[in-house]
Amino acid sequence: MPDLSAMFTLETPALELIIRGAVIFLSLLLLMRITGQRESGGLGLTDVLLVVLIAEATAGGLVGDSHSVTDGVIVVTTILVCSVAVDAAACRFPRFSAVIKARPKTLIKDGRFDRKVMRREFMTPEEVRSQLRLHGIQDPTRVHLAYLEPNGMISVLTSKNDESEPPQHPPTH
Template sequence: MKPEEIQFGDWARIFMGENPPAFFIEALLRIAIIYIILMVSMRIMGKRMGSLLTRNEMIALVCLAAANGVALQSPERGILPVIIIAVVIIGFQKYIAWRAMKSTKFESLVLDDVDLLVKDGYLQLDKMEQTRLTRERLMAEFRHNGINNVGRVQRAYLEANGKFSILQYPDEKIGLSTLPNWDKDFHESLPKAPGNYACRSCGNIVKGAKPTHECDRCHLQDWEEAVIT
């Protein structure tokens, strides 16, 4: 379309574009066929497509959506290419699932692996940096699970699909509070562990007077009184 052909107030062009009126009737048939293609494709690719997706499954879903959009909007584009693209994507996904079942190395390479974020109440900062996960995002996940003390966390994993798995100690533990620093009133209401201080960076616990030295684990100097829950 030439620039001089674009005029504000041309409501027929704005709402209908340059498509002939007959195309809107045809679009109903296209939508029905493409909907069936998507439904069958998702069904064949398995129940995982209805839950949290891995990166590969997300890529497959985006590719299907991109292929279908063109056929819905342009009368010059047929539906057969959409069917071919869907078959290729489904076949590729099935192959990846089959290879992943045969080889754990291939599964880790293509679908990613589980990362350990917390071990025995201590934040694994190297893994958090590797997965580009912020400390506040992890603390928010703990608060969402009713955990107000990092020391209660025996293990915290970041699964390949981006979901968190958290295992807790059954008894009381001393550790770093998961509350935000600005919520001082709530923080003061938590039971403290006198003579124990937690590193705000990694959750390392030291006993005695408030430290004036760097943390042995993360080499930062930022301490607060530990809590016990």
């Protein structure tokens, strides 16, 4: 029979757990911000593996040698509070938001690749062309603007002369 009182007994001082959670959260936030927004897009197999390895590597730093459920709950709560606090601060303070939140980056302007942005985001022209094909565009010169969005996806606006007529709505009776 499990010892429920031991399972929920605080093994590490609560303040230490809060500090550990905040330091790990802010460190990982900074590291992920440095890696660039392309890496924050859709999760692939290597991304899932990376998340698991980061979780495993930081687990000891988060709760030390603790096995208490209560210690884990305090750390998780601290991480969630830090996440909400960072989002609230980014919303309230535009300068902080500019540092902490990714902004859309122009990959193509008037049919020309922005090689500097592509280099910084570790993207090749073929990768961008692949994304254009997913948008139904074969020729990059048809693109007015293409952005690498903060979520890692690419949005595309075609040239004015390539836009089709807006859809016609059936008449209402």
